[in-house]
Amino acid sequence: MKSHGTAAPGQVNRGNWLAALAKRLGLSGRGAVIAIPYIWLLLFFAVPFAFVLKISFSEALIARPPYAPLLQWGEEAYLTIQMNFGNFLFLLEDDLYWIAYLNSSKIALISTLFCLLLGYPMAYGMARARPSTRNLLLMLVILPFWTSFLLRVYAWIGILKNNGPINNLLIALGVIDEPLVMMQTDFAVYIGIVYSYLPFMILPLYANLERLDMTLLEAAADLGCRPFKAFLSITLPLSLPGIVAGSMLVFIPAVGEFIIPALLGGPDTLMIGRVLWDEFFANRDWPVASAVAIAVLILLVVPIMIFQRFQARESGAAS
Amino acid sequence: MNSQRSTFLVTCLAFGFAFLYLPILSLIVYSFNASKLVTVWAGFSTKWYGALLHNEQILQAAWLSVRIAVVNASFAVCLGTLAGFVLARMGRFRGRTLLSGMTTAPLVMPDVITGLSLLLLFVAMGDMIGWPQGRGVTTITIAHITFSMAYVAVIIQSRLSNMDESIEEAALDLGARPAKVFFVITLPIISPALISGWLLAFTMSLDDLVIASFVSGPGSSTLPMVIFSKVRLGVSPEINALATIIVLLVAVGIIASSIILNQVEKRRKRDMHMAMNANG
Amino acid sequence: MAKPGQATQPTEPWKDPQAEPYLRIENVTKKFGDFTAVSRVSLDIYKGEVFCLLGGSGCGKSTLLRMLAGFEALSEGRILIDGADMAGIPPFERPVNMMFQSYALFPHMNVEKNVGFGLRQDGLPTAEIQKRVADMLELVKLETFAKRKPHQLSGGQRQRVALARSLVKRPKLLLLDEPLGALDKKLREETQFELINIQEELGVTFVVVTHDQEEAMTLSSRIGVMEAGEIIQTGTPTQIYEYPNSRFVADFIGSVNLFDGRVIEDAADHLRVESAEAGCMLYIDHGVTTTADARVWVAVRPEKLEISREKPIQQENCAKAVVEEIAYLGGISIYHVTLESGKKLRITRPNRERDEAGRITWDDQIYVHWKASSALVLTT
Numbered sequence: 001m002k003s004h005g006t007a008a009p010g011q012v013n014r015g016n017w018l019a020a021l022a023k024r025l026g027l028s029g030r031g032a033v034i035a036i037p038y039i040w041l042l043l044f045f046a047v048p049f050a051f052v053l054k055i056s057f058s059e060a061l062i063a064r065p066p067y068a069p070l071l072q073w074g075e076e077a078y079l080t081i082q083m084n085f086g087n088f089l090f091l092l093e094d095d096l097y098w099i100a101y102l103n104s105s106k107i108a109l110i111s112t113l114f115c116l117l118l119g120y121p122m123a124y125g126m127a128r129a130r131p132s133t134r135n136l137l138l139m140l141v142i143l144p145f146w147t148s149f150l151l152r153v154y155a156w157i158g159i160l161k162n163n164g165p166i167n168n169l170l171i172a173l174g175v176i177d178e179p180l181v182m183m184q185t186d187f188a189v190y191i192g193i194v195y196s197y198l199p200f201m202i203l204p205l206y207a208n209l210e211r212l213d214m215t216l217l218e219a220a221a222d223l224g225c226r227p228f229k230a231f232l233s234i235t236l237p238l239s240l241p242g243i244v245a246g247s248m249l250v251f252i253p254a255v256g257e258f259i260i261p262a263l264l265g266g267p268d269t270l271m272i273g274r275v276l277w278d279e280f281f282a283n284r285d286w287p288v289a290s291a292v293a294i295a296v297l298i299l300l301v302v303p304i305m306i307f308q309r310f311q312a313r314e315s316g317a318a319s
Numbered sequence: 320m321n322s323q324r325s326t327f328l329v330t331c332l333a334f335g336f337a338f339l340y341l342p343i344l345s346l347i348v349y350s351f352n353a354s355k356l357v358t359v360w361a362g363f364s365t366k367w368y369g370a371l372l373h374n375e376q377i378l379q380a381a382w383l384s385v386r387i388a389v390v391n392a393s394f395a396v397c398l399g400t401l402a403g404f405v406l407a408r409m410g411r412f413r414g415r416t417l418l419s420g421m422t423t424a425p426l427v428m429p430d431v432i433t434g435l436s437l438l439l440l441f442v443a444m445g446d447m448i449g450w451p452q453g454r455g456v457t458t459i460t461i462a463h464i465t466f467s468m469a470y471v472a473v474i475i476q477s478r479l480s481n482m483d484e485s486i487e488e489a490a491l492d493l494g495a496r497p498a499k500v501f502f503v504i505t506l507p508i509i510s511p512a513l514i515s516g517w518l519l520a521f522t523m524s525l526d527d528l529v530i531a532s533f534v535s536g537p538g539s540s541t542l543p544m545v546i547f548s549k550v551r552l553g554v555s556p557e558i559n560a561l562a563t564i565i566v567l568l569v570a571v572g573i574i575a576s577s578i579i580l581n582q583v584e585k586r587r588k589r590d591m592h593m594a595m596n597a598n599g
Numbered sequence: 600m601a602k603p604g605q606a607t608q609p610t611e612p613w614k615d616p617q618a619e620p621y622l623r624i625e626n627v628t629k630k631f632g633d634f635t636a637v638s639r640v641s642l643d644i645y646k647g648e649v650f651c652l653l654g655g656s657g658c659g660k661s662t663l664l665r666m667l668a669g670f671e672a673l674s675e676g677r678i679l680i681d682g683a684d685m686a687g688i689p690p691f692e693r694p695v696n697m698m699f700q701s702y703a704l705f706p707h708m709n710v711e712k713n714v715g716f717g718l719r720q721d722g723l724p725t726a727e728i729q730k731r732v733a734d735m736l737e738l739v740k741l742e743t744f745a746k747r748k749p750h751q752l753s754g755g756q757r758q759r760v761a762l763a764r765s766l767v768k769r770p771k772l773l774l775l776d777e778p779l780g781a782l783d784k785k786l787r788e789e790t791q792f793e794l795i796n797i798q799e800e801l802g803v804t805f806v807v808v809t810h811d812q813e814e815a816m817t818l819s820s821r822i823g824v825m826e827a828g829e830i831i832q833t834g835t836p837t838q839i840y841e842y843p844n845s846r847f848v849a850d851f852i853g854s855v856n857l858f859d860g861r862v863i864e865d866a867a868d869h870l871r872v873e874s875a876e877a878g879c880m881l882y883i884d885h886g887v888t889t890t891a892d893a894r895v896w897v898a899v900r901p902e903k904l905e906i907s908r909e910k911p912i913q914q915e916n917c918a919k920a921v922v923e924e925i926a927y928l929g930g931i932s933i934y935h936v937t938l939e940s941g942k943k944l945r946i947t948r949p950n951r952e953r954d955e956a957g958r959i960t961w962d963d964q965i966y967v968h969w970k971a972s973s974a975l976v977l978t979t
Contacts, residue, residue, distance in 0.1 A: 045425060146569045
């Protein structure tokens with residue numbers, strides 16, 4: 001750091017005493033800047049997981065808070081750690097959790113696939129459009145993204161109801177006699193997830209495809225490659241980071257999704273996010289809820305790491 | 320452009336946008352339905368907007384949510400910008416991977432897990448150090464700031480990575496200290512990213528249901544919580560009216576920002592043009 | 600640039616009235632809305648030639664090249680390659696390959712895969728592809744880089760990969776868009792010669808687009824000077840340099856000194872021009888078709904002017920001057936002198952003697968003179 005010496009030696013300049021103090025304390029400006037967000041995130045994001053882990057080993061009590069403490073003074077006056085693996089065993093034994101677990105993964109996976117199948121051509125079409133059209137299309141995708149998630153899911157309640165517009169239309173056209181039961185089914189959950197998360201798939205894909213160097217496709221054509229083959233050999237592989245980023249942005253939250261199964265799903269649409277909520281709010285069983293959370297985290301650790309790698313690459317690559 | 324391929328793409332785009340917008344349109348249309356049975360049309364009416372404006376519960380919840388969202392967005396921008404700056408500009412340092420992970424994980428972490436974990440933290444903190452005493456607006460705000468700053472950090476980090484560092488270097492070379500460079504040079508240049516980060520944090524906070532449900536206390540019902548309790552039981556025309564208002568606000572906001580950006584861009588091009596012509 | 604005693608084809612096919620052009624561009628025009636990028640261009644390019652389209656930015660040369668490759672449709676005219684009309688034929692079906700200015704290497708493929716890409720499109724057997732790729736990499740001296748990806752290569756190496764990729768399919772016609780533009784000076788010189796050697800060895804016809812005169816002069820068998828969508832002059836480097844057909848071309852290639860004047864005497868084997876700028880009578884040793892008293896410009900290249908302290912014997916083609924600026928470039932020196940009329944001239948002389956003493960220096964009064972055969976008369 002250059003000092004341009006506007007203060008004569010001996011003169012105390014306003015900025016100097018702060019710097020001197022910081023030096024005394026062994027702090028540097030750089031360290032402080034790193035520390036502030038770091039500490040916040042450690043305290044309010046990372047440390048909480050430790051608590052979840054701790055509570056998952058605990059027992060449910062009728063108490064406030066409703067769980068037994070981890071450390072207790074035992075009779076011989078030394079600490080005993082009441083580790084209770086019971087919660088995890090409970091999870092493994094009771095079918096409910098297994099089914100919810102697998103079901104959530106399945107639903108999330110299939111929904112991600114549909115988002116990709118619809119979102120990719122949309123993102124591609126947007127990236128290929130004329131610049132003026134492109135901006136308009138981008139705005140059209142961004143609008144649902146900024147509109148309340150909750151309200152957009154709510155919209156489907158009205159649409160899929162027995163006396164909703166779809167059923168009304170189909171009955172009016174004579175295609176069916178009785179209304180199709182679409183609400184409170186797995187089908188509704190799939191639609192809800194694909195609908196709500198579609199913008200999350202489109203935006204990273206669009207960002208990636210828009211950066212694609214068109215001369216690469218020209219070079220491929222010049223070397224004898226037909227357009228569709230050029231898409232498969234050039235565009236698709238180069239858009240892979242976008243595909244992964246978008247897929248993770250859909251899959252990971254979808255696994256733990258609560259609102260959509262709560263509003264659109266039926267009693268037998270078991271998803272792990274809803275199970276966690278019910279354990280916590282309905283059963284007031286904090287330890288089991290924590291155990292469920294840990295189990296979900298274990299499932300998601302690898303996808304989250306994949307997401308982080310591709311996210312870092314994409315944000316660095318954008319130029 | 321191969322016209323065959325174009326037709327496929329146009330169809331996909333048309334279908335996709337129809338899919339995205341028909342539900343939103345249905346919300347709007349049904350908000351004007353005179354019948355309480357939302358989907359059975361009984362004539363045009365704006366009575367639900369009136370009912371909405373007199374619904375104390377919703378109005379109070381909305382006001383609370385807005386207040387939380389504003390505080391959250393402001394703090395999130397500060398913290399998130401610091402985090403984004405650190406990740407983009409400060410190269411390698413011990414613990415960088417962890418910071419990077421902590422700023423990207425909240426983007427995808429399921430809400431139920433974040434909500435649960437924060438609640439457990441607040442309970443433990445209340446036991447150990449006596450703060451926070453109860454749960455309510457403060458805890459909700461802290462929770463929101465935590466995940467909002469991650470979004471802001473990602474936006475700012477990306478923006479800074481694409482920015483020409485030589486501008487900052489030139490300022491340093493001319494005698495400005497790093498802090499000054501940041502406030503006087505960097506921030507103005509990335510201000511659009513700051514604004515969009517603020518708006519994003521605001522929107523995410525306003526829309527959060529799950530986390531708020533976990534960490535809120537008695538008397539602090541946010542707007543999403545109120546909406547959720549209503550719609551669990553089925554459709555509610557007042558909610559449609561609310562939804563329409565929100566959609567319109569967002570639409571106006573997006574169009575306005577687009578126009579403003581366009582004007583700024585036009586003016587910039589015009590200035591550049593004038594400069595070039597002035598040189599002959 | 601073919602050396603005497605080289606291969607079988609004649610060195611100047613464009614002079615042979617029997618020769619069939621390999622690439623024929625007939626009256627080609629390209630309009631983008633109201634803007635005409637290329638205007639009624641006609642060229643005949645022969646097998647084995649290295650033909651350079653030379654011009655500044657916006658002159659239409661890149662558009663013309665893209666039309667040859669098939670990336671732009673023609674507004675008017677025809678393009679024939681080996682006798683076949685290319686109308687409606689997409690790029691992947693033309694017997695033409697292009698080397699892009701930005702190289703356009705596929706970032707997700709290594710060097711081997713990049714170079715073999717075109718061969719894979721043709722469905723050749725793997726063994727043959729491998730062999731041809733290996734041979735080509737040897738030719739461009741990149742054998743040890745086969746497994747590297749583009750971002751692991753230097754600019755010069757990437758350029759050679761791009762060249763290899765475009766040549767491996769043995770196209771009859773190769774289009775090169777500013778092939779040496781991204782290289783630094785030393786690398787550029789080396790690559791120029793390598794490029795020509797490869798071209799001669801493979802017998803490929805090159806069409807090169809460039810704004811760099813030196814590149815055009817070194818590489819080409821013939822140059823086409825383009826400006827505002829039109830071809831101004833076509834010819835060998837010598838023809839373009841020593842016999843430009845207009846002031847534009849004379850000024851565009853290298854530098855030139857122009858004297859504005861009027862024709863006084865016009866005969867079959869000589870010309871006299873009166874010029875106030877020169878301050879002396881100008882005598883040129885060849886005749887020009889023009890009217891008496893017509894306004895003409897007499898062009899003399901900087902290296903054709905001689906300077907001396909002593910007054911020379913000749914009366915014509917001689918003027919007094921003062922030395923204003925000297926740029927010493929080691930091998931040569933560039934002198935900027937001002938005549939009595941105020942006209943400024945640019946003169947380049949080789950520094951034959953190592954000894955500085957006696958050399959002409961700043962503010963010296965000197966005489967500028969040149970031979971009658973050194974000047975050229977331009978009417979446009």
